[in-house]
Amino acid sequence: xxxxxxxxxxxxxxxxxxxxxxxxxxxxxxxxxxxxxxxxxxxxxxxxxxxxxxxxxxxxxxxxxxxxxxxxxxxxxxxxxxxxxxxxxxxxxxxxxxxxxxxxxxxxxxxxxxxxxxxxxxxxxxxxxxxxxxxxxxxxxxxxxxxxxxxxxxxxxxxxxxxxxxxxxxxxxxxxxxxxxxxxxxxxxxxxxxxxxxxxxxxxxxxxxxxxxxxxxxxxxxxxxxxxx
Ligand code: AR6
Numbered sequence: 001x002x003x004x005x006x007x008x009x010x011x012x013x014x015x016x017x018x019x020x021x022x023x024x025x026x027x028x029x030x031x032x033x034x035x036x037x038x039x040x041x042x043x044x045x046x047x048x049x050x051x052x053x054x055x056x057x058x059x060x061x062x063x064x065x066x067x068x069x070x071x072x073x074x075x076x077x078x079x080x081x082x083x084x085x086x087x088x089x090x091x092x093x094x095x096x097x098x099x100x101x102x103x104x105x106x107x108x109x110x111x112x113x114x115x116x117x118x119x120x121x122x123x124x125x126x127x128x129x130x131x132x133x134x135x136x137x138x139x140x141x142x143x144x145x146x147x148x149x150x151x152x153x154x155x156x157x158x159x160x161x162x163x164x165x166x167x168x169x170x171x172x173x174x175x176x177x178x179x180x181x182x183x184x185x186x187x188x189x190x191x192x193x194x195x196x197x198x199x200x201x202x203x204x205x206x207x208x209x210x211x212x213x214x215x216x217x218x219x220x221x222x223x224x225x226x227x228x229x
Contacts, residue, residue, distance in 0.1 A: 034228035036122045036220075037118065037122070038076065038124035038187075039076055039109060040085075041216050042126065042192055042213060044126075045126075045137050045195060050083050054088045055091065057088050058088060058091045060218060060221065061102050064221040071224070075088055076105050077105075089104045092104075105118060121184040122184065122185045123183055124188075124220050124224075125186055125187065126138050130159075131154050131155075142177070149174055150175060150186060153171065158188075162190065163191065163200055164211075166219040187224060189217075191212065192216070
């Protein structure tokens with residue numbers, strides 16, 4: 001809703017048309033410039049501090065938008081009462097980030113287009129180090145929505161991920177996530193973990209944690225930029 005309110009590109013057209021891949025999309029929601037929709041990495045199951053994570057997101061977004069033009073970044077959270085979205089929104093406004101280039105959105109990242117919120121080709125996943133489906137959170141949702149195609153395509157590219165890195169996976173056109181939502185790439189990102197019940201716990205070391213989270217976003221945005229080039 002925030003995006004629709006602020007973005008002149010989102011005219012309320014109800015016409016549908018088919019894009020190059022034959023996917024029916026509402027005209028109003030087709031991405032004229034490349035859009036990355038991404039969840040807040042590490043701030044739920046991995047228990048990273050929200051205040052520190054929101055600082056890292058805003059700084060990383062500013063750094064990226066200073067280098068790359070004609071792209072749009074959208075931070076998505078499924079929860080209507082998302083603490084992370086409120087923090088990031090407030091900090092982004094204070095830093096005068098152009099809302100056409102960066103905004104927040106409430107929604108299920110696996111259903112943004114069909115729910116009429118946003119159609120974008122590239123989405124990010126808050127992954128686990130083994131790049132396995134399941135486990136809850138956004139990882140379980142994305143693997144479920146994309147089906148076995150994503151599992152197989154992921155295995156072809158990588159076995160594991162180290163904290164602070166990401167890997168871009170082209171989604172086969174047979175994947176339900178591609179067919180239904182028009183998503184062509186999923187970028188798996190592994191953030192820092194502060195949950196003692198998960199591997200590689202940083203035990204509240206936020207000096208290291210913030211560095212790893214900054215590296216994770218830098219890697220995600222760089223992978224997104226390479227896809228769009
Ligand atoms: N759409 C949009 N945002 C979502 C969705 C969704 N469908 N589901 C969750 N979120 P988390 P982490 C938000 O826990 O903290 C997994 O089990 C959620 O509200 O998914 O990096 C992996 O396998 C939060 O803002 O990721 C890893 O083991 C954000 O997504 C571990 O959790 C990230 O929450 C990673 O933990």
